[in-house]
Structures are given as structure tokens and as C-alpha cells.
Amino acid sequence: MKHLTTTLSIGALALGCLAFAADDLPRHPSDIAYPPLTFNPPSPSEFRTTLADGTPVFLAPSKEFPLINLVITFKGGSNLDPAGASGLAAMTASQLRLGGTASMKASDLDERLDFLATKIGFTSSDWTSSASLNCLASTFDESLALLVDMLKTPGFDPSKLEVAVAEALSEMKKRNDSASTISGAEWRRLSYGTEHYRGQQMTESGLKGFNAESMRAMAASIFHPGNMKIAVTGDFDRKVMLEKLTSAFSGWTAGAEQANPPVPTTTLVPGIYHVEKDIPQGKFIIGLPSITRDDPDYIPFMVMNDILGGGGFTSRITQRVRSDEGLAYSAGSQFSAEVFWPGQWRAAFESKNATCALAAKLVLEEMARIRSTPVTALELDTAKKSFIETFPETFSSRDATLGVFMTDEWTKRPGDYWTTFREKVSKVTPADVQRVAQKYLDPSKVTILVVGKWDEIAKGDQGGRATMAMLEKDLGPTKHVPLRDPMTLAPLPMK
Numbered sequence: 001m002k003h004l005t006t007t008l009s010i011g012a013l014a015l016g017c018l019a020f021a022a023d024d025l026p027r028h029p030s031d032i033a034y035p036p037l038t039f040n041p042p043s044p045s046e047f048r049t050t051l052a053d054g055t056p057v058f059l060a061p062s063k064e065f066p067l068i069n070l071v072i073t074f075k076g077g078s079n080l081d082p083a084g085a086s087g088l089a090a091m092t093a094s095q096l097r098l099g100g101t102a103s104m105k106a107s108d109l110d111e112r113l114d115f116l117a118t119k120i121g122f123t124s125s126d127w128t129s130s131a132s133l134n135c136l137a138s139t140f141d142e143s144l145a146l147l148v149d150m151l152k153t154p155g156f157d158p159s160k161l162e163v164a165v166a167e168a169l170s171e172m173k174k175r176n177d178s179a180s181t182i183s184g185a186e187w188r189r190l191s192y193g194t195e196h197y198r199g200q201q202m203t204e205s206g207l208k209g210f211n212a213e214s215m216r217a218m219a220a221s222i223f224h225p226g227n228m229k230i231a232v233t234g235d236f237d238r239k240v241m242l243e244k245l246t247s248a249f250s251g252w253t254a255g256a257e258q259a260n261p262p263v264p265t266t267t268l269v270p271g272i273y274h275v276e277k278d279i280p281q282g283k284f285i286i287g288l289p290s291i292t293r294d295d296p297d298y299i300p301f302m303v304m305n306d307i308l309g310g311g312g313f314t315s316r317i318t319q320r321v322r323s324d325e326g327l328a329y330s331a332g333s334q335f336s337a338e339v340f341w342p343g344q345w346r347a348a349f350e351s352k353n354a355t356c357a358l359a360a361k362l363v364l365e366e367m368a369r370i371r372s373t374p375v376t377a378l379e380l381d382t383a384k385k386s387f388i389e390t391f392p393e394t395f396s397s398r399d400a401t402l403g404v405f406m407t408d409e410w411t412k413r414p415g416d417y418w419t420t421f422r423e424k425v426s427k428v429t430p431a432d433v434q435r436v437a438q439k440y441l442d443p444s445k446v447t448i449l450v451v452g453k454w455d456e457i458a459k460g461d462q463g464g465r466a467t468m469a470m471l472e473k474d475l476g477p478t479k480h481v482p483l484r485d486p487m488t489l490a491p492l493p494m495k
Contacts, residue, residue, distance in 0.1 A: 039392045041418040044405040049238075051230075051246050053254060058231040058405055059238050060398035068140045068234035069399060070133040070147075073406050076222040077124045079197050079261035085209060087168075087202035089222070092215040093124035094164060096131075096223070100155035109146070118143040120150065126198075127261040128410065129222050137235040141244065148248050151223045156212035168207055175486035179283040179350075179451045186275055186481060187285055187449050191344065193266030204487040226254030229409060231402035263341045268447040272471060272478040275451045276495065282356040282452030286363055287346040290440060293337040294414065299424045300432040301335060301345075301440065306383040307433065308370050308441075309333025309347050309363075314382055316366045317347060327351045327359040339411045345441065353456035358466040364443040371437045374430035388422045444474045454480070 026032050047058045081088045097120060100106035113120060118135040120143070131151060135143040175181050185201055192199035232241055267289055291297055309317035309332040321331035328349040336343035347367075351359045395401045408417070448471070450457060458478075460467030472478060482491035 037389070037392075041391075041395055041421075042401055044408070047402060047405060049242065051242065051249070053225060053249075055225060055249070056229045056406075056409060057242065057245065058229075058402040059236075059241060060231075060233045060402055061236055061238055061241075062233060062398060063235055066137045066235050068133075068135060068137050068232065068236055070144070070230065070232045071399075071403070071406075072131045072228050072230050073410065074129045074131075074222045074224075074228045074258075075127065075410060076227065076258040077127050077129050079127045080218065080221060080258070081197055081200070082214075084203075085206045085214070086197070086200040087207065088210060088214060088218055089124040089129065091161075091164065091168075091207075091210050092218040092222075093122040093129055095156050095161055095215055096122040096150055096154050096219060098160045098164070099157040100160075101149045102153035102155055103149065104155070106155065106157045106160055109150075113143075113146065116143055118146070120147055122150075124222070131223070140236070144244065144248050148252075151219075152252060154216065154219055156215050158212065161210065161212070161215075165207055165210065168202070169204060169487075172202065172204065172207070173486055176277075176483060179277055179279055179281075182275055182277060182483070183283050183285055183449055183451045185484075186273070186451070187287070190273060190447060190449065191266070191268055191287075192264045196262065196264040196266065198264065199266070201489055203489055221255075222258070224255045225249055225252050227257050229406050231399075231406055233398040233402060260340050268344070270445045270447055270475060272448045272450065272468070272475050274454055274478050274480050275449075275483055276454055276480070277451050277483070278453055279451075280352060280453075281350045282353050282450055282457045283348075283350050284356060284360055285346055285348050285449040286360065286446050287344050287449075288441060288446055290335060290343045290345045291337050292342055293339050293411070295337065297436050297439070298337055299421075300428050300436045301337070302387070303380070303383050303425065303428045304370065304375075304433045304436050305333055305335040305345060306386060307375050307379045308366060308437075310335060311383060311386060314379075316370070317363055320362050320366055321349055321351075321359050325358070325362065327355045327362070331359065331363075353453055354459065355461050356450070356452065356457045357460040357468050357471065360448065360471060361466040364446070364471075367437075367441050367443045367446075371434065371441060373434075375433050377430075380428070380430055380433065384425050384428060387425050391422055394418075446475070448475065450478075454478075 044058070047060055049057050049059065051057055077089050078086070098106060100109050104112075116135060116139045118133065118139060121132045123130050123132075131147060133143055133147050175185070188201075189199045194200060230245065232245075268287060291301060295301075307315060309315045312318060312332070313323070315332060318332050321327050322329065328351045331347075331349035333345065333347040335345050347363045349359050349363070394404060404418075407413075450468075458468040460470075468478065480494060482494050484490065485492055
């Protein structure tokens with residue numbers, strides 16, 4: 001009986017607590033009040049130091065896991081590919097990892113790295129290359145020695161290169177299988193011409209000309225002290241790590257830092273360009289030149305693009321083309337601002353052939369509308385919050401943070417950029433959005449690239465709302481561009 005009384009008393013107390021708590025609960029989730037998020041971006045000075053030779057080093061020690069992650073970035077990548085040898089820098093990077101060293105066969109190196117549970121990788125991209133090392137803290141010394149050996153005395157095993165070339169040739173044969181691959185290559189030609197490295201593509205003859213000698217020369221021009229910056233995160237002591245890095249790179253002759261990549265002399269020419277491809281859906285790219293990364297209009301342009309087509313389902317192009325009209329599964333825009341030359345604004349979509357012209361017309365109408373009418377307060381608030389509230393993700397990890405700081409140092413980004421970013425976003429007004437739209441997004445000056453079945457695309461939709469002839473009134477007659485041989489890039493006969 002006593003036990004029952006105690007149980008009832010506890011139950012009554014619990015019910016009373018629940019009743020009390022219920023009175024304090026918000027009536028709706030939207031009524032929940034959250035404290036403001038306070039986040040101050042870290043400063044590069046917290047992490048940056050230098051080796052005795054002046055090499056910048058960013059260090060972020062942590063005792064969370066017994067691991068060390070090291071990344072070395074070098075200036076130089078595809079921009080250094082010789083004429084007729086597009087892809088050489090990328091192939092060189094891959095073979096640095098796969099081709100062994102002068103003192104260790106490729107198979108022995110692979111076996112040793114597996115035993116150490118160490119991952120080493122090399123990449124080469126637009127105008128930078130990198131070497132990365134991830135290992136246990138207990139095996140860092142040997143792993144670093146192996147990485148440096150791979151950098152200083154690469155083996156470039158001919159048998160490994162032969163396999164890589166065969167794989168690349170196999171992929172090259174598939175170039176014309178995908179509308180995305182075709183449109184990407186042709187858009188680069190329209191944007192940069194065939195003289196600039198960004199407009200060039202690897203060919204069969206160029207690929208077969210890669211050899212140990214050409215890769216060794218490429219590696220020597222990129223992977224050396226004087227052309228590198230280092231970032232290390234993980235389980236280590238700062239002073240000890242600096243000593244280990246100094247020792248690892250001592251005796252390695254420092255070369256000169258590579259120059260900035262060449263500025264393209266070609267730019268987009270307004271008009272409509274078409275590549276024939278027998279597919280049920282046409283692929284469209286609609287683009288214009290934009291601005292450089294450090295242009296004062298960068299942040300207003302970024303916000304404007306988010307409202308127009310970059311913000312997913314909340315953006316106008318997505319809503320109009322996908323949600324309202326159901327013409328495409330994916331439709332939107334992206335905005336790039338290059339460091340060394342102006343970037344591009346591009347809208348893109350895929351739609352069934354008969355509705356491609358209509359979808360393009362709607363995109364151009366949305367470009368005109370954001371120029372002629374101020375955006376709404378809700379649209380502006382949504383776009384600004386998307387950048388402000390996701391801002392901390394830029395520094396979501398130590399590796400990400402040091403990656404940001406290394407890139408900023410290579411590109412000489414203004415020192416107050418991250419500390420003033422959210423404030424500048426918050427100050428963007430409807431007038432700012434309209435101003436940059438009027439300045440940079442002129443629908444009558446766009447370049448449109450079409451990949452698809454022209455006879456069906458040109459006729460337009462059954463309702464007669466849009467045809468390609470209607471677009472040609474402002475942009476001129478369509479220029480039909482030949483498909484290119486996937487191996488030689490020579491133009492193929494047009495049907």
C-alpha cells in the first residue's frame with residue numbers, strides 16, 4: 001500500500017511538472033526564439049608562420065585524433081601545358097603518385113604506403129597543383145620522407161604511364177556520347193578561343209607524346225620550394241613540426257614562383273550557336289561575361305544571381321521554368337568571378353526539344369524583369385540570409401580553414417574580406433541588385449549554346465509561344481558549329 005501511495009505521489013508530481021512545462025512551450029515552432037549566432041572568422045595570423053627559407057606554413061594542431069594531414073599547394077597547373085600537349089600537367093601529377101621514385105619501384109612504394117596506412121595524392125588543376133599526405137601521427141616521419149622523395153626524384157614508371165594513357169584514350173572516345181561533355185568543350189572554345197589553355201583539349205596525338213622526360217620537366221617547373229605553401233593539421237607540436245618540415249625540404253633547390261596564368265584574348269561573342277546531336281532533350285547554356293573577384297560589385301552581383309537563378313527552388317528561373325511551366329527538371333544560373341580576368345554568368349537547362357525555345361525565352365524574360373523592377377523585400381532577405389547564415393561553414397574544419405587562407409595568400413585577397421563579408425551582404429539593397437543587373441545582364445547581348453536536334457528545337461512548342469526564330473530577331477541567325485572528332489578535335493562533316 002505504501003508502494004502504491006509513493007507511486008501515485010510521483011505520478012502526480014510528474015503530471016504537475018508536465019503541466020507547468022506545457023504552459024511554457026511555444027504554441028508553434030515558428031514562435032521558438034533562438035539566441036543570435038555569434039561567429040567571428042579566424043585570422044590567418046593565428047595559423048601562419050614561415051620556414052627559414054621563407055616558405056609560408058599554416059599550422060593547426062589538434063589532439064582529437066592521432067592523425068596528421070599535410071597539403072602543399074604549388075602555383076602552376078594546366079596553364080603550363082605546352083601547345084599540343086593539353087593535359088600534361090594533370091598526367092604528371094597522377095604519375096607522381098603511381099610511377100614510383102628513382103630509388104623505389106612503384107609496386108614497392110604502394111606496398112609500403114599500404115603498410116603505413118598512409119595516403120599520398122597529387123592533383124593538378126587550372127593554375128595550381130597540390131600534394132597531400134594523410135597518415136598516423138606515429139608514421140608521419142617516414143610518410144613525409146616518402147612524399148618528399150616522390151616530389152624530388154619521381155620515377156615515372158613507363159608501364160604505369162602506358163596504362164594511364166590507355167585509360168585516357170578509352171575515355172576520350174566517349175567525348176561525343178554526352179551532351180554535357182559536348183556543350184562544356186564548345187562553351188570553353190567560345191569563351192576562351194583555341195589559343196588559351198582553357199579552350200584547349202587533350203588529343204590522341206598529344207596524349208601519346210607524353211613521356212618520362214616531358215613529365216619530369218613539368219614536375220620540375222611546378223613542384224619545388226619557392227613555388228609552394230604548406231598547411232598541416234592534426235596531432236603534432238608546432239615547434240617540432242616546423243623542425244621536421246625544415247629538415248625534409250633542406251637541400252632542395254628553390255626555383256622561382258610561377259607567373260600568373262595568361263589572360264585570355266577571346267571573350268564571348270553574342271549570338272546563338274548550335275551543335276547537332278540526336279537526343280530527345282536539348283541542352284542550353286545562356287551566358288555573359290561578368291566581373292573579377294575583387295570587383296566592388298562582387299557581393300551585389302552574388303546576391304542578384306542568387307535571386308535570379310542561383311538560389312535553388314527560391315530563385316526566379318527555377319520557379320518559372322521548372323515549377324510554374326514544368327519545362328525542365330533542373331534550371332538555374334551560376335556566377336563565377338575570376339581572380340585574373342572577368343568570370344561569367346551562366347544560366348542552363350535541359351528541356352524536351354519542342355519546349356527548349358520557350359524555356360530560353362522565359363530565362364531571358366526573367367533577366368529583363370530583374371533589370372526593370374526592384375526585387376521584393378522577401379526575395380532580398382532570403383538571399384542575404386542564405387549567405388550570412390551559411391558563412392561559418394567556410395571555416396567548418398581546420399583543413400577547410402587553412403585551405404581558405406592558402407588560397408587567399410596565393411591570390412592576394414584583401415585582408416578584411418572575411419571580417420567584413422556579412423556586413424557587406426547585409427547592406428545590399430534592391431537598388432544595388434537592380435543596378436548590377438542593368439550593368440551586366442543585357443538579354444540582347446547573351447551568348448546561347450544549343451546542343452540537340454535542331455529541326456525539332458527550332459520549331460518551338462505546339463502552342464506557338466516561342467520558336468528559335470523569335471530569339472534570332474535580337475541575336476542574329478544561328479551559327480551551326482560542327483561536332484568534333486573525339487580523338488583529333490578536327491571538325492566532323494555537318495549533315
